[in-house]
Amino acid sequence: MTGSPATLLRRAVGPARHEGSPRTVLLVMCTGYFLVLLDVTVVNVALPGIGADLGTDVGGLQWVVDGYALALAALMLTSGTAGDLYGHRRVVLWGLAVFGAGSLVCGLAPGVGVLVAARVVQGVGAALLLPGTLAIISRAFPDDAGRARAIGVWAGIGSLALPAGPLLGGALVDGLGWRAIFLVNVPIVLVALVWAAAIVRESGRERARRLDVPGVLLAGLLLSATTYAFIEGGRAGAGAPQVLAAVALAVLAVPALAVVERRRGDAAMLPVALLRRPVFDAANVVAGIMNLGTLGTLFVLMLFLQSVQHRSALLAGAVVIPLFAPLAVIAPFGGRITSRIGSRLPAAAGLLMAVVGLALLALAAPHSSYLVLLPAFLLWGTGMGFLTPAVVAAAISSVPAERAGLASAMNNTARQTGGAIGIAVAGAVAGQPSGGAQFIRGFHAVALGAAGLYALGAVLALVMLPGELFPGGER
Incomplete structure (x- = not known):
């Protein structure tokens, strides 16, 4: 096969040569999800190395992580709708291509500005990719029970990236430098792109609606201004002119977005009809809390392990394996439990386990042994293993089947929005790792704050999430 990359991609998005079995399709889609999560954990391990090589502070490192998260959150809803309109297979294949291109530029970036811009490109690719995999x-898997089990497998295989990321990232950073963590994505993307093009059948398309470009722009403005306010507030203080300007933009964007979305009706990026479903809203709020606490605490934790406890990147990656491994092992089991008893109890139990684990991180000190950290990691990770498939299944099962792409996109948007804000807040609270005792106090405050949010999420799950899954979005 010859031709330019664009020509090759246009050929790839033509009809599949044959349709794979449901299990094979599940495995291919999990590969895409694996890539998205691998990039999150790999980057966290590499942050101290990136900061030292490119000469940037914690604020710059926050943008390296949040540039990806913001693009992912801002475009997730539109990409879900794009899949409904133009076919999820086509959008997933383009997502893989854009993600791979962004990864290549990240690996070659000469400075932090180019790196952040390339991370945004990666986020665009991830946004195209992620909701389509779940749709x-x-x-x-059209039946509810089979779908719930498949979602558990999706969460479990995708979550293998979480324990793999720290080890792979640590080995790459210590052996080849931080740039290798991005370049390793390129061959994986190529394999996944060819594989998906060969065996995934295109979905049906809806031509009646249009993409909500004004909604995308206003949502992106709201998320970017909010994140900028937190990050720059930590750098320059809450009263700095640029922080106040960002807050003003965010405040103005809220009513503007509400007006635009109300006028667009069913074509809106945020359809009012879906937002009137209490179970759907509750599942998305819990998903946002989950990532806000997890990614915010993880950002500060990796700085603590490397910059305060002076562990190498590889050793820091090995240290957090007990945090991520339970998520990969338990998520499929959690999916089966959800298919039998509903989302309420698995979600609440997972949140409460994570509350205890996060609270235990407040005992960590610069010279603490690993035995102090291990129980916190195990409880935190086990809780996430039960929680993740429960909130995803609750969101998707609460809407009509034909809106599965949009529902998965909205749930992932809630998670990525929470994660972006969590990283911004955590970095602002903790400050520079060189701050000594002040950084440690900030780290403890971040962990305890996340525990408090998870406790509120557990109450919401017990009150609002269903005790059984239900077909066709009946609630």
Whole structure:
């Protein structure tokens, strides 16, 4: 096969040569999800190395992580709708290509500005990719029980990236430098792109609606201004002119977004009809709390392990394996439990386990032994293993099947928005790792704050999430 990359991609998005079995389709889609999560954990391990090489502070490192998260959150809803309109297979294939291109530029970036811009490109690719994987899985497994089990597998295989990321990232950073953590994505993307093009059948398309470009722009403005306010507030103080300007933009964007979305009706990026479903809203709020606490605490934790406890990147990656491994092992089991008893109890139990684990991190000190950290990691990770498939299944099962792409996109948007804000807040609270005792106090405050939010999430799950899954979005 010859031709330019664009020509090759246009050929790839043509009809699949044959349709794979549901299990094969599930595995291919999990590969895409794996890439997205691998990039999150790999980057966290590499942050101290990036900061030292490119000469940037904690604020710059926050943008390296949040540039990806913001693009992912801002475009997730539109990409879900794009999949409904133009076919999820086509959008997933383009997502893989854009993600791979962004990864290549990240690996070659000469400075932090180019790196952040390339991370935004990666986020665009991830936004195209992520909701489509879940929508394709939902179509391959049409019954609720089978879908819930498949979502558990999706969460479990995708979550293998979480324990793999720290080890792979640590080995790459210590052996080849931080740039290798991005370049390693390129061959994986190529394999996944060819594989998906060969065996995934295109979904049906809806031509009546249009993409909500004004909604995308206003949502992006709201998320970016909010994140900028937190990050720059930590750098320059809450009263700095640029911080106040960002707050003003965020405040103005809220009513503007509400007016635009109300006028667009069913074509809106945030359809009012879906937002009137209490279970759907509750599942998305819990998903946002989950990532706000997890990614915010993880950002500060990796700085603590490397910059305060002076561990190498590889050793820091090995240290957090007990945090991520339970998520990969338990998530499929949690999916089966959800298919039998509903989302309420698995979500609440997972949140409460994570509350205890996060609270235990407040005992960590610069010279603490690993035995102090291990129980916190195990409880935190085990809780996430039960929680993740429960909130995803609750969100998707609460809407009509034909809106699965949009529902998965909205749930992931809630998670990525929470994660972006969590990283911004955590960095602002903790400050520079060189701050000594002040950084440690900030680290403890971040962990305890996340524990408090998880406790509120557990109450919401017990009150609002369903005790059983229900077909066709009946609630």
